[in-house]
Amino acid sequence: xxxxxxxxxxxxxxxxxxxxxxxxxxxxxxxxxxxxxxxxxxxxxxxxxxxxxxxxxxxxxxxxxxxxxxxxxxxxxxxxxxxxxxxxxxxxxxxxxxxxxxxxxxxxxxxxxxxxxxxxxxxxxxxxxxxxxxxxxxxxxxxxxxxx
Amino acid sequence: xxxxxxxxxxxxxxxxxxxxxxxxxxxxxxxxxxxxxxxxxxxxxxxxxxxxxxxxxxxxxxxxxxxxxxxxxxxxxxxxxxxxxxxxxxxxxxxxxxxxxxxxxxxxxxxxxxxxxxxxxxxxxxxxxxxxxxxxxxxxxxxxxxxxx
Numbered sequence: 001x002x003x004x005x006x007x008x009x010x011x012x013x014x015x016x017x018x019x020x021x022x023x024x025x026x027x028x029x030x031x032x033x034x035x036x037x038x039x040x041x042x043x044x045x046x047x048x049x050x051x052x053x054x055x056x057x058x059x060x061x062x063x064x065x066x067x068x069x070x071x072x073x074x075x076x077x078x079x080x081x082x083x084x085x086x087x088x089x090x091x092x093x094x095x096x097x098x099x100x101x102x103x104x105x106x107x108x109x110x111x112x113x114x115x116x117x118x119x120x121x122x123x124x125x126x127x128x129x130x131x132x133x134x135x136x137x138x139x140x141x142x143x144x145x146x147x148x
Numbered sequence: 149x150x151x152x153x154x155x156x157x158x159x160x161x162x163x164x165x166x167x168x169x170x171x172x173x174x175x176x177x178x179x180x181x182x183x184x185x186x187x188x189x190x191x192x193x194x195x196x197x198x199x200x201x202x203x204x205x206x207x208x209x210x211x212x213x214x215x216x217x218x219x220x221x222x223x224x225x226x227x228x229x230x231x232x233x234x235x236x237x238x239x240x241x242x243x244x245x246x247x248x249x250x251x252x253x254x255x256x257x258x259x260x261x262x263x264x265x266x267x268x269x270x271x272x273x274x275x276x277x278x279x280x281x282x283x284x285x286x287x288x289x290x291x292x293x294x295x296x297x
Contacts, residue, residue: 035196035232042181042189078227105231127235129177 025140026050026069030060030087031076031103039127040074040103047133057082061090070098071140074128077104077115085118092119099140103128151293158284159296165281170274175237179297194278197236201271204229208264212257222260223252229267240270 027049029040037053044051052070054060056079073091077084088100102115102123112123122139124132149157165171182189204225211222230245244267251259285295 033200033228033232035193035200036235038193038196039178039181039235042186046181078224105227105234126231127174 024050025071025137026052027072027074028060028063028068028070029053029074030057030079030084031074032056032079033076036076036103036127043128043130043133047137056080057084057087057090060087061094064091064094064096069096071144072136073098073100074103075100075120076126077102077111085115088115088118088120099136099143101136151288151291154284154288154291155293155296158281158288161281161284165277169239170277172237172239174234178236191282194236194282197232197238198275200232201229201241201275205264205268205271208267212261212264217255217257217260219252219255219260223249226252238271238274241267241274244270 027044029037029044029051031037031040031053032055034055037055041051041053049072052063052068054063058081060073060075061082073096075084075088079087082090084102084104088102091098091100099121100119102112102120103126104112104115104123105126116123122136166175178190178193207225208222208229211218211225226245226248230242230249233239233242233245244263248260248263248267251263288295
């Protein structure tokens with residue numbers, strides 16, 4: 001199982017990793033910063049997740065329109081053309097039920113609240129930590145169990 | 149200098165960067181993501197940080213030279229720089245960005261200009277320090293050793 005491979009090659013394993021079953025979970029990272037895309041891509045792959053990246057909101061929407069689907073979407077807020085809140089609203093309007101998690105460096109609670117109201121399931125501060133990812137995997141497993 | 153001395157020098161140098169507040173825990177997290185399948189991960193991410201920061205610092209310089217200053221635009225750039233600095237653990241640059249944003253909010257041109265100089269200065273220091281650190285790592289690897297964690 002992929003988690004086994006990660007456990008030997010990474011120092012990130014903790015006892016709680018034993019409980020996390022990935023079931024080939026797929027993630028879309030939407031961020032206009034190449035640095036953040038690379039960081040999140042690597043971090044998520046350490047947990048055995050299949051990662052795709054989109055460099056802006058329009059690309060993310062086009063991916064879904066072309067029939068792609070993902071278990072989890074990590075959404076940056078501040079992006080050109082379409083910001084994270086607009087993309088989230090659009091995806092929800094299209095009927096996307098994937099878990100959408102905002103990842104932002106926004107400081108104000110008011111701004112975060114507005115982002116959440118666009119249709120996010122959770123919102124974290126950039127960059128995502130190991131604890132955040134473990135939490136999200138647990139939430140995804142719960143969601144999968146409820147749907148099956 | 150022999151291998152053991154090089155390795156000791158690297159550990160001391162790295163420790164000093166944390167002690168002096170140039171790097172924080174986030175940089176450690178970055179190092180922990182690197183593995184034998186991606187041995188250049190940290191260098192690659194930091195290189196992207198350098199490219200991004202230099203672009204943002206140029207934009208900030210241009211924006212502050214304008215007749216009519218667009219504080220919203222300046223704030224957006226500083227916000228981005230703060231975010232990316234925080235992501236790699238460049239603590240001093242990140243902290244200065246917070247001060248910078250306060251001046252933007254107050255629409256204080258003098259304050260912004262002063263802050264920009266300080267950010268440029270701190271950025272160039274952390275860039276030099278990281279490059280020196282990477283050079284030490286390369287010397288160790290070329291000497292057939294492994295980089296101490």
